Amino acid sequence: MSILRFFRRLASAWRDREVRPEVELFQEAAGRLGPGDVALDCGANVGKFTLPLARTGARVYAFEPNPAAFRKLVEATASFQNVTVLNAAVTAESGPVKLYLHRWNEKDPVHWSTGSSIVKAKRNVREDRYVEVEGIQLSRFIRELDTDRIQLLKMDIEGAEVAVLNQLLDEGLHQVIDLAFVEVHDRQIRELAEPTQKLRERLAELRASHFHLDWR
DSSP states (O other), X not given: OOHHHHHHHHHHHHHTSSOOHHHHHHHHHHHTOOTTXXXXXXXXXXXXXXXXXXXXXXXXXXXXXXXXXXXXXXXXXXXOTTEEEEOEEEESSOEEEEEEEETTTTTOTTGGGXXXXXXXXXXXXXXXXXXXXXXXXXXXXXHHSSOSOBOEEEEOOTTOHHHHHHHHHHXXXXXXXXXXXXXXXXXXXXXXXXXXHHHHHHHHHTTOTTEEOXXX
């Protein structure tokens, strides 16, 4: 077995390991959605979690900056009129940003698309391999939506989540979100260890227990 194939299997096993409580909670929350509800999938990749949201009939907005993954996302959601896909990174500031690609991106751009990040300090990306993508400020996007509630937010944006969530809290937008499932990356990015801990403390002070930071 080639070393690349070995690591592919290892990565797949890691992603598909036994369901954790927060994933079950996400599935339950998704199951309660229906037409008229709004869900945001930030870091949708190829649509693994976008599709269950789409099937509920809720209005779904799926953000994916990686070009290879976005093409697959478009194909996967083409039959759902209730899904809007955006080839963009979720950010704290609008405008073009560099999306750094996984160090093995050239071997399989779709498979390794999950590792791409706008944070160049992420240890599995290469600073000299990137594409320029649009950055959409999430707080502004939410304010401009024609709704006063977001029933579900799923976020897996490879290290950018701390800045984005702090901005939502600054603007009080956590109060319009019913449930949020967020993967934090303080284990992969040392610089995020302290900011992530402070974010957890801030959420606790705000009694925002509906924000779950242990999505995996």
